[in-house]
Every structure is written in C-alpha cells, then in structure tokens.
Amino acid sequence: MTSFFITTAIDYANGDPHLGHAFEKVGADCIARYRRLRGDDVWFLMGMDEHGQKVAQAAAADGVTPQALVDRVAGRFESTWDRLSVSRDQFIRTTSPAHQAGVQELIAQIFERNPDDFYERTYSGLYCVGCEAFKQPSEIVDGKCELHPTLTLEMVSERNWFFRLSRYQDFLRRLIEANPDFIRPESRRNEIIGLLDQGLEDVSASRARLGWGVPFPRPTSDGQQQTTYVWFDALPNYWTATRLPGARASWPAQLHVVGKDITRFHCVIWPAMLEAAGLPLPGGVWAHGFVQLGGERFSKSAGVRLDLDEAIDRFGPDAFRYYLLREIPWDGDGNFSWERFEERYISELADGLGNLASRSLAMILKYREGVVPRTASGTPLDARGAELVTAYAAAMDALDLRRGAEVMGELVSAANLFIVQNAPWALAKSGNEQQLDLVLGALARCLARLAVLYSPFMPGKSAELWSLLGADSGVQSVAWETATAPAVDGWVVKKPDGLFPKPQNVPGAPK
Ligand SMILES: [Zn+2]
Numbered sequence: 001m002t003s004f005f006i007t008t009a010i011d012y013a014n015g016d017p018h019l020g021h022a023f024e025k026v027g028a029d030c031i032a033r034y035r036r037l038r039g040d041d042v043w044f045l046m047g048m049d050e051h052g053q054k055v056a057q058a059a060a061a062d063g064v065t066p067q068a069l070v071d072r073v074a075g076r077f078e079s080t081w082d083r084l085s086v087s088r089d090q091f092i093r094t095t096s097p098a099h100q101a102g103v104q105e106l107i108a109q110i111f112e113r114n115p116d117d118f119y120e121r122t123y124s125g126l127y128c129v130g131c132e133a134f135k136q137p138s139e140i141v142d143g144k145c146e147l148h149p150t151l152t153l154e155m156v157s158e159r160n161w162f163f164r165l166s167r168y169q170d171f172l173r174r175l176i177e178a179n180p181d182f183i184r185p186e187s188r189r190n191e192i193i194g195l196l197d198q199g200l201e202d203v204s205a206s207r208a209r210l211g212w213g214v215p216f217p218r219p220t221s222d223g224q225q226q227t228t229y230v231w232f233d234a235l236p237n238y239w240t241a242t243r244l245p246g247a248r249a250s251w252p253a254q255l256h257v258v259g260k261d262i263t264r265f266h267c268v269i270w271p272a273m274l275e276a277a278g279l280p281l282p283g284g285v286w287a288h289g290f291v292q293l294g295g296e297r298f299s300k301s302a303g304v305r306l307d308l309d310e311a312i313d314r315f316g317p318d319a320f321r322y323y324l325l326r327e328i329p330w331d332g333d334g335n336f337s338w339e340r341f342e343e344r345y346i347s348e349l350a351d352g353l354g355n356l357a358s359r360s361l362a363m364i365l366k367y368r369e370g371v372v373p374r375t376a377s378g379t380p381l382d383a384r385g386a387e388l389v390t391a392y393a394a395a396m397d398a399l400d401l402r403r404g405a406e407v408m409g410e411l412v413s414a415a416n417l418f419i420v421q422n423a424p425w426a427l428a429k430s431g432n433e434q435q436l437d438l439v440l441g442a443l444a445r446c447l448a449r450l451a452v453l454y455s456p457f458m459p460g461k462s463a464e465l466w467s468l469l470g471a472d473s474g475v476q477s478v479a480w481e482t483a484t485a486p487a488v489d490g491w492v493v494k495k496p497d498g499l500f501p502k503p504q505n506v507p508g509a510p511k
Contacts, residue, residue, distance in 0.1 A: 004040040010047040033456035043249035047092035051213040102240030124157035161206040168272035185331035254283040289333035318458035354500035360443040375441030448486035
C-alpha cells in the first residue's frame with residue numbers, strides 16, 4: 001500500500017475562517033479522498049499557526065490571553081471543517097508543547113550539524129505585520145506591502161539570529177531542476193526559479209521583541225533570550241506532527257498544499273531548513289491561487305468579506321464544495337459569484353445529476369419493482385463511462401480537480417442523452433423487456449460510477465446516492481474497481497426524494 005501524507009497550510013489564528021481557507025481545505029480534502037479511493041494509505045494533516053505578533057495584538061484588543069484567543073479560534077476553524085466534511089486525520093496546533101519541543105530540537109539539530117548556518121546580525125528594514133516579514137523594495141508598492149495595502153510598514157531595527165539561506169541557493173536550484181514536480185503548478189515553479197536567479201538573502205530566524213512564540217534555543221551573544229521567528233516555528237509543524245502521540249504518518253510528506261502567497265517559504269526556506277538539519281525533503285508543493293470576490297482577494301487584512309456560513313447554507317455543504325472546485329481552477333485564481341453558484345447548482349446538480357438519479361431510480365422502481373436487472377455491460381453508456389473514468393483518473397492524478405469534476409458532468413450529460421435516445425417508457429409500452437433491462441442496468445451502473453467518482457467532491461450527497469442505489473456499505477470504503485467495473489445487478493433501489501432540491505424548495509435560502 002502506498003503512503004500518501006498530505007498537508008495544508010496551518011491557518012493563522014487571528015480571525016475567522018473565510019472563503020480562501022475553505023477553498024484550500026476542500027481542495028486538499030478532495031485530493032485526500034481521491035487517494036483513499038485509489039487505495040493509498042492516506043494521512044491528512046491540518047492545523048493552526050498560533051504564535052506571532054498579530055495573535056498577541058488581537059488577544060490584547062479582546063482583553064484575553066493569547067492562549068484563550070487561539071483556543072477559541074481553533075474551535076471555530078475545526079467546526080467549519082466539520083461542517084464541510086474535511087476528512088483530516090490530525091489537527092496540529094503550534095502552541096502544543098510537543099510541537100514547541102520539536103521546533104527547538106530541529107533548530108538545535110541545525111546548530112549541531114552546520115554550526116555557522118545561524119549567525120547574529122543587526123538588521124534594519126521595513127517590516128509588514130501582515131506578512132510577519134521584512135519586505136524587499138521589489139515587494140513594496142506605493143510605500144505599502146503589495147499583499148497588505150491597508151497596513152502601514154514599520155521601520156524595525158533589531159539584533160537577531162539569522163539563517164544562512166544564501167548557502168542553499170545551489171542546492172535548491174539542483175533540487176528544482178532535478179524534480180520538475182517539486183513545485184507545481186508551472187507558474188509557481190517559474191516564480192521560484194526567478195527568485196533563485198535574483199540571489200537569496202539570509203533570513204531572520206529569531207525576533208528580539210515579541211514574547212508570544214517558541215523560545216529560540218540559543219541566546220544571542222549579549223545574553224538576550226529571543227523568540228523563534230514565526231516561519232521557523234510554523235513550517236516545522238509538518239515534521240513535528242509525525243512525532244506527536246497518535247500520528248500514523250512518517251516523514252517526509254508526499255504533498256504540501258499551500259496558497260501561492262507562501263510558495264517561497266515552502267519551496268525555499270523549508271527545504272533549506274530540512275537539508276540543514278539532515279532531514280528528508282517532502283515530495284512536492286502545490287501552490288493554489290486565490291478566490292476573489294469581484295476581483296479582490298479574500299482575506300482579513302484586505303477587508304473583503306463574504307459570510308462563509310451563508311455560502312455553505314445556501315445549497316448545503318456538498319453543493320458549496322462542488323461549486324468551489326468546479327468553478328475555481330486549482331492552479332490559478334478564480335471568482336466567487338452568487339449568480340454562478342446558483343447557475344451551476346441548478347443546471348449541473350438539480351437538473352443534471354439530481355434529475356438523472358431521480359428519473360433512473362424511478363424507472364427501476366416502476367418497471368422492475370426496484371430490482372436492478374442482471375445484464376451485460378455492453379451499452380454505449382457503459383463504454384462512455386469507462387472512457388470517462390480514465391479521463392477522470394488522469395485529471396485527478398495531475399491534481400486538475402476542476403477537470404475531474406467536469407468529466408463527471410460529461411457522464412451525467414451522456415446518461416441523460418442515453419435516456420432520451422432509448423426512451424425506456426416506450427420500450428415498456430411496446431413490451432421490449434430485454435432492451436428495457438439493458439437500458440435500466442446501464443443507468444444503474446452509471447449512477448454507481450457517479451456516486452463513487454463524485455465522492456471526493458461531494459462526500460455527503462455521494463453517500464446518499466450510493467445508499468439510494470441499494471448499497472449495503474458506505475461509499476467511502478469502496479475500492480477503485482467499483483468505478484471501473486460497477487457491479488450493481490440485483491441491488492434493490494430506494495425511492496429518491498430529491499438529492500438537490502431547486503432553490504425555491506431550499507428552506508431559508510437567501511434570495
Ligand atoms: Zn504584507
């Protein structure tokens with residue numbers, strides 16, 4: 001069995017989960033569920049990044065301790081992931097003592113192996129509290145951080161431990177050149193190659209002035225106890241998680257899923273840290289784009305908001321997951337719009353998959369008392385289904401989630417057309433029982449395929465459809481062969497009562 005250890009970015013604990021977080025987690029969950037369906041031994045890690053200045057500031061503004069704030073925020077994030085059926089195996093929090101000990105151990109290991117990878121330096125520069133980073137001139141637009149135009153950059157001067165990142169420039173170039181898949185998609189890989197072409201600067205590894213974090217394991221030469229810089233605290237979570245009680249994953253991870261804004265931390269600093277500590281490197285990094293609303297990025301600091309609960313409530317969690325993954329490319333930016341959401345819901349789910357399921361099941365009930373007839377799988381719909389399963393697997397293996405969902409839509413259209421062309425009601429009327437059996441059997445196999453292959457996208461509705469078909473086990477535990485060669489002969493289907501009700505029938509839908 002192949003191990004597949006997948007991670008998402010850990011989220012910064014200074015606000016509520018928003019659409020950008022949801023897109024990343026739902027996408028990673030879709031990949032994790034697909035790998036389980038392919039028979040991999042999957043470990044899916046998520047978590048919270050709970051240290052840093054912004055957390056301390058937000059707690060102070062709230063009049064609570066930083067720990068009380070992050071406990072509350074972690075609870076809100078986890079309940080959102082529960083609502084969205086995000087099937088994480090582990091949820092790490094960087095305030096956990098085991099993680100903090102791991103961070104210190106990793107840094108100590110670098111000191112031991114490469115004693116001058118860390119050195120002391122006084123640094124002055126423009127610091128963005130949004131990024132928790134000093135900004136280079138190329139990242140500053142009109143005197144503001146390009147990612148946080150609403151925040152004011154601060155001139156900061158302090159004596160810190162620095163990590164000699166510049167030493168790893170050639171190592172990183174060789175790594176990226178030898179492993180075309182180490183950074184995907186291509187656009188992000190080119191961005192990092194461009195960064196290496198400019199030459200790497202050493203990076204700060206500790207902070208003099210903030211207390212809410214992991215103590216840096218070595219004081220500076222003037223005897224100051226420092227705090228580990230937030231990225232040296234956050235990035236190691238992927239490794240410390242494997243050492244926590246109950247973790248079944250072993251390092252290295254096969255895939256880190258992150259947003260494109262933190263690609264360079266994951267593709268430059270993280271592999272350099274691991275190399276310095278003598279630890280194995282992850283299989284690769286996938287950097288997705290941003291979900292925008294009217295062209296603007298969702299984030300707390302950019303001030304662009306959309307109520308995540310309202311979006312989930314609109315047509316239910318599965319429709320929301322489906323819409324995000326079907327609408328927004330996994331390798332670039334995309335837009336969220338209520339109009340597109342409703343359009344896709346009606347045409348692809350209510351009138352598409354939902355209608356296909358209800359008319360097919362209704363005909364099996366009406367003409368065959370609910371029993372799926374025993375037939376050979378030689379119809380054109382079976383052939384098209386087999387073809388599309390192959391196309392789906394190719395898309396999902398390449399992490400083209402949008403194409404994966406699109407392929408299933410093609411199968412729904414093919415099945416609806418198959419019904420029109422074969423007119424089962426006419427076959428029943430003329431007494432052509434054998435042909436009617438063939439048509440109904442093909443439709444049942446097609447629905448089985450759809451239930452299985454949509455399950456990474458819509459786990460709840462897929463389970464519902466699977467059960468309507470008469471399955472006696474959960475769709476989450478089926479083998480891949482159920483999609484390539486569905487065997488549903490003799491199953492007893494149930495009466496459908498609307499998988500995807502039309503908007504006017506959705507209780508409490510905002511109009
Ligand atoms: Zn910034």
